[in-house]
Amino acid sequence: MANALSNLLSRFDPTLPLDCARTIPAAWYFDSDLAEMERLAVFAGWQAVARTDQLTKPGEFATADVAGEPFVVLRDEGNNLRAFHNVCRHRAAVVMPEPFGTVDRLRCRYHGWTYDLQGRLRGLPEFDGVCDFPRDNNGLIPLAVDVWGPTVWVHPGTPSFSLQEYLKPLPTQCNDISALKWSARKEYEVACNWKAYVDNYLDGGYHVNTVHPGLAGVLDYTEYRTELFDHGSVQISPIVSADDVPASAVRTGMVAQYWWIFPNFMVNIYQGVMDTNVVLPLGPDRCKVIFDFYFADQPPDYILQSIEVADRVQLEDMEICAEVQRGLRSRTYDTGRYSVKREAGVYQFHRMLHQSLISDASHKR
Ligand code: FES
Ligand SMILES: [Fe+2]
Numbered sequence: 001m002a003n004a005l006s007n008l009l010s011r012f013d014p015t016l017p018l019d020c021a022r023t024i025p026a027a028w029y030f031d032s033d034l035a036e037m038e039r040l041a042v043f044a045g046w047q048a049v050a051r052t053d054q055l056t057k058p059g060e061f062a063t064a065d066v067a068g069e070p071f072v073v074l075r076d077e078g079n080n081l082r083a084f085h086n087v088c089r090h091r092a093a094v095v096m097p098e099p100f101g102t103v104d105r106l107r108c109r110y111h112g113w114t115y116d117l118q119g120r121l122r123g124l125p126e127f128d129g130v131c132d133f134p135r136d137n138n139g140l141i142p143l144a145v146d147v148w149g150p151t152v153w154v155h156p157g158t159p160s161f162s163l164q165e166y167l168k169p170l171p172t173q174c175n176d177i178s179a180l181k182w183s184a185r186k187e188y189e190v191a192c193n194w195k196a197y198v199d200n201y202l203d204g205g206y207h208v209n210t211v212h213p214g215l216a217g218v219l220d221y222t223e224y225r226t227e228l229f230d231h232g233s234v235q236i237s238p239i240v241s242a243d244d245v246p247a248s249a250v251r252t253g254m255v256a257q258y259w260w261i262f263p264n265f266m267v268n269i270y271q272g273v274m275d276t277n278v279v280l281p282l283g284p285d286r287c288k289v290i291f292d293f294y295f296a297d298q299p300p301d302y303i304l305q306s307i308e309v310a311d312r313v314q315l316e317d318m319e320i321c322a323e324v325q326r327g328l329r330s331r332t333y334d335t336g337r338y339s340v341k342r343e344a345g346v347y348q349f350h351r352m353l354h355q356s357l358i359s360d361a362s363h364k365r
Pocket of ligand 2: 200211317
């Protein structure tokens with residue numbers, strides 16, 4: 001590992017108690033070597049890449065690009081869920097460039113190699129006479145794949161935990177989501193490092209009153225709390241009683257749950273309403289956030305209004321995150337401190353990130 005990167009990693013101390021701890025250094029939010037290391041080390045576990053409603057019938061597929069790694073998930077002829085690295089074994093073209101659809105095989109548009117729905121290499125034009133080229137060993141590289149609720153996950157390595165274990169206790173403790181149906185997707189590009197977006201999500205409601213005045217009237221901010229788990233956290237906020245909620249509110253029920261799973265998956269659950277957010281790095285100082293909205297059987301105007309509320313909140317978050325990214329570049333800012341009352345989730349994220357980076361660094365030695 002290059003010395004500069006090693007020094008950068010050693011500048012975060014994960015052993016301190018929350019009240020003494022300092023955040024990861026500002027350079028972690030814009031250093032390109034660190035971003036490359038994250039790509040390989042942090043985005044190396046379970047990743048939410050598709051939705052089950054995209055993959056119901058044989059031949060249906062969905063693709064994703066997670067930190068520069070292209071994936072394709074599909075249903076094979078037997079309706080089994082399969083996932084592959086979406087990279088041609090010939091010259092590394094992305095085999096399936098479309099976001100979703102239905103196919104009976106995967107044909108690389110560069111030189112026309114074809115793979116069946118089990119990933120086996122079937123057709124390869126004008127490739128006779130190539131020595132030591134067993135076709136059987138040149139199929140698409142498979143990935144572990146599993147499902148939670150309406151989301152499809154892949155794992156590019158050998159999973160240490162099954163997906164259900166990894167997500168614990170999300171599968172058993174979240175509100176019942178079985179009746180919810182996917183309604184819409186929205187994608188946003190944000191002018192910040194992906195971690196600045198995650199930090200903002202995990203700050204325990206610290207910015208709700210200041211950045212989201214509209215939400216502040218709905219959440220009972222004084223009772224907002226964060227619970228930490230092995231691979232994530234949940235922020236729970238009681239919702240103020242129906243009498244006190246503004247008439248326009250589309251967030252009702254007893255509590256709002258904001259789950260986060262390391263490193264980049266969030267799911268926000270209200271009564272009869274849910275949205276998942278996946279945060280994808282697009283480089284050291286840019287990221288994309290994909291929102292998928294799910295509803296019970298509310299009328300269309302309620303659904304529209306609910307998505308509008310989420311959109312407004314997201315625009316507020318994007319603006320503040322971009323401002324943070326600009327500030328992180330200042331020569332005057334290096335590390336910050338955590339609110340003991342609010343920001344245990346942010347510190348946990350930084351510790352998990354650090355752990356993931358240093359274990360990858362030690363493998364490389
Ligand atoms: S890169 Fe796919 S066929 Fe050549
Ligand atoms: Fe926010």
